[in-house]
Amino acid sequence: MPSLSSPAGHRRRNAGSPVARTKQILRILFLFGIALLIGDALVGDRGLLALLRAQRQYDALAATIARQRAENALLRETARRLAEDPTAIEEVARRELGLIKPGEKVFIIRGLTSTPGQSRPAAPPTPDRR
Numbered sequence: 001m002p003s004l005s006s007p008a009g010h011r012r013r014n015a016g017s018p019v020a021r022t023k024q025i026l027r028i029l030f031l032f033g034i035a036l037l038i039g040d041a042l043v044g045d046r047g048l049l050a051l052l053r054a055q056r057q058y059d060a061l062a063a064t065i066a067r068q069r070a071e072n073a074l075l076r077e078t079a080r081r082l083a084e085d086p087t088a089i090e091e092v093a094r095r096e097l098g099l100i101k102p103g104e105k106v107f108i109i110r111g112l113t114s115t116p117g118q119s120r121p122a123a124p125p126t127p128d129r130r
Contacts, residue, residue: 042048081088093099100106 040047044050082092098106
C-alpha cells in the first residue's frame with residue numbers, strides 16, 4: 001500500500017514513465033520557444049534595439065529639418081530685402097564686389113589682420129586685361 005505522507009516518492013517512481021518524459025520535453029521546448037521570442041523581441045528586425053536605433057535616426061533627421069527650415073527663413077528674408085531695399089543691394093555690392101560710389105576713395109592697408117567677428121573689406125576688382 002502506498003504511503004500518503006510521501007508524495008515525493010510517488011513522483012520519483014513515475015519520473016521514468018513515458019507521460020512524465022513527454023511533459024518534461026514539452027516544458028523544455030516551451031521554455032526554449034519563450035527564450036527565442038524574447039531574443040527576437042530584443043534584437044530582431046523590429047525589436048527593441050532596432051526601435052532605439054530608429055528613434056535616434058528620427059531625432060537626428062528632425063534636427064536637420066529644423067536647421068534647414070531656419071536657413072530657408074533666413075534666405076527668404078535676404079531675398080525679400082534684396083528685392084525691396086536698395087541699401088541692401090548696395091551693401092552686398094560693396095562687401096562682395098568691392099564697389100565704391102563716385103567720389104569715394106579706397107585705402108588698402110597691407111599687413112592688417114582682422115580680429116574674429118570682423119569681416120575684412122573685399123579688395124577692389126582688378127580690371128579685365130584683354
